[in-house]
Amino acid sequence: MSASSPLHEDAAGGELKLDAYLPYRLSVASNAVSRLIARAYEDRFGLTIPQWRLICVLAEDGPMTQGGIVARTVMDKVTVSRAAQGLAQRRLVARSDHHADGRSHVLTLTTEGARLHAEISPLALAYEAALIAGLSPEEVALLKRLLVRLQGAADALTGTSPA
Incomplete structure (x- = not known):
């Protein structure tokens, strides 16, 4: 972007400039990446983004309740529930009763779900590499640190605990 772009303009007198408004820029960037x-x-795989996130969480963290997945991914309960149901129908995750809470279920990645995760993971990393190709390793590290700090600040302002 050029120095005269909206991102480099100071808001005169506290005036909101949408293109320079950080929450808007984050949302637009996130939506563009998510769409891609x-x-x-x-x-290619018939998966929604919530379903892919759920598969990743189970692959990384092992069996977990839907509530645990909600906390880990910051997706809402309905989204996690729908993703889990769709994955269970495809036999990519298995649901079992929670030993301590009869209303809750534990989700586990099936062998087929683990195979799918192993197949998709390199593609996900390739997309990430393509997205950050124009950034130096130092810029990528800084971007990741800043995003974590922004999430922490948002959590603090809303009084929520970090995911």
Whole structure:
């Protein structure tokens, strides 16, 4: 972007300039990346982004309740529930009763779900590499640190605990 772009303009007198407003820029960037990735996952693997996130969490963290997945991914309960149901129907996750809470279920990645995760993971990393190709390793590290700090600040302002 040029030095005269909206991102480099100071808001005169506290005036809101949408293109320079950080929450808007974050949302637009996130939506663009999500659309790109969603197209690939849906077209090739028949997965939604929430389903892919759920598979990743189970692959990384092991069996977990839907409530645990909600906390880990910051997706809402309905989204996690729908993703879990769709994955269970495809036999990519298995649901079992929670030993301590009869209303809750534990989700576990099945062998087929683990195989799918192993197949998609390199593609996900390739998308990430393509997205950050124009950034130096130092810029990538800084971006990741800043995003974690922004999430922490948002959590503090809303009084929520970090995911």
